[in-house]
Structure formats: structure tokens, C-alpha cells
Amino acid sequence: MDGTLVDSEPYWMRAETELVGSFGGTWTHADCMQLVGSGLWNSAAILQSHGVEMPADAIVAWLTSRVQEQLAEGGIPWRPGARELLQELKTAGIPTALVTMSVERMARQVADLVDFSGLAAFDTIVAGDMVTESKPHPEAYLTAARTLGVDPARCIAIEDSVPGVASAVASGALTIAVPHQIDLPESADYVRWPSLAGRGVADLLALFASRETPLTPTTSEDTVTV
Known part of the structure; x- marks a missing residue:
């Protein structure tokens, strides 16, 4: 978040x-x-x-x-392209989870401030006071995937920090690093995008298509967690 x-x-x-x-x-x-x-x-x-x-x-x-x-x-100071991508995901019916080390009351405040014409911003929230281990441990991402009933390997995680990226990668999710306050170097462990501006569902699906290891989904739905 x-x-x-x-x-x-x-x-x-x-x-x-x-x-x-x-x-x-x-x-x-x-x-x-x-x-x-x-x-x-x-x-x-x-x-x-x-x-x-x-x-x-x-x-x-x-x-x-x-x-x-x-x-x-x-109000919510959105990062470039973030609101537009989230809205496109909701319109496409792709389940989303908010995975944050902020506490639940703040995560829900942000989620409640998002107006998508009556659609909930996220299908589930996993916050820092809802897990035992904080990032870079993968517990929060694994909990989100389990709550949504999906294989973590069928999830895309979008992160901006070193602990967040490490947590997402360790969970097995396909991870997109979008640097903000701290630079995140190129790595074979994740995809690095300079910004979410101009990115949409098609870009996320293309990442799955380009992933080298064939995936066997446990459900028919892909998931995005941030």
C-alpha cells in the first residue's frame, strides 16, 4: 500500500x-x-x-x-497509474488483495476511500497486525493467497520496497518491483517497472505468458496483490 x-x-x-x-x-x-x-x-x-x-x-x-x-x-495521494490499474482489475473481475505492513485500521481507511462505483477496492486485506511475521517474511502474501483460495504462483505481487519485494518473491508470486523512495536494481528474481503509469491487465497477462516455468493453476483465476 x-x-x-x-x-x-x-x-x-x-x-x-x-x-x-x-x-x-x-x-x-x-x-x-x-x-x-x-x-x-x-x-x-x-x-x-x-x-x-x-x-x-x-x-x-x-x-x-x-x-x-x-x-x-x-485524501489519497495515488502513485502514478495505481488507481487506473486497480480499477481495470476490478472491472475485469480479477481478485485483488491488499498486503501491507500498516495496521488493519489504516488499510481499511485507504480501501474505504477508494470509490469504484460500489465495488470494494480489494477482495481481502492482510495487514501488519494480522500476521505473526512481517515482511520480508512471506507470511502476509501466503496468507492473502490462501484467503483468496489461489496458488501463490498464480499471483502477481506489486511492491516498492526491499522488504516487500523479498516477501513477495519468497511467497512464489510473480513479483513486479516499482521503485519509489528506494531504488530497486534489476534482478532475475523479479520484473522491474519504472512506473505503473500506462500499465493494464494486458501487461500483467503478458508477464504470465513470458514466465519460463509452466504453471498449473489451482483455480481458473489469476490474482493481483499489492
């Missing part, structure tokens, strides 16, 4: 800076970058090491609420 569909990383960075500053500390852009794509409880431990004297759960709750406030004030 953050950085792939929604350009919410600046909101997180502002919240982190405010929180560390409230304890008299300094939080740099480099500090912000090391948290991109990380699980919130992992991030909380790093913030504690920078002087934030709060329990991890309280840090996660404060950051989430602060980012939600900014989303409510500014």
Missing part, C-alpha cells in the same frame, strides 16, 4: 520526525529511509533506540493515528 498504491511515505516520515522530536531527538531523512517497507513493530524498536520512550504498541498506535489524520486531511 504505502509507496506502491499510495504515496503515503511522506506522511510516515513526518509522523516519525514529530515523534522523535517530541522526545528531544533528531530524525534525519536517512533515518526515515531505513524504515521504508519495514514492519511497524520493527520500526518501533528503531525509534526507541533514537530516544522515543514509549512501548512499541503505543508507538505503532501513535504513528498510525498521525498518518490517518494526514490521509483524512489530504
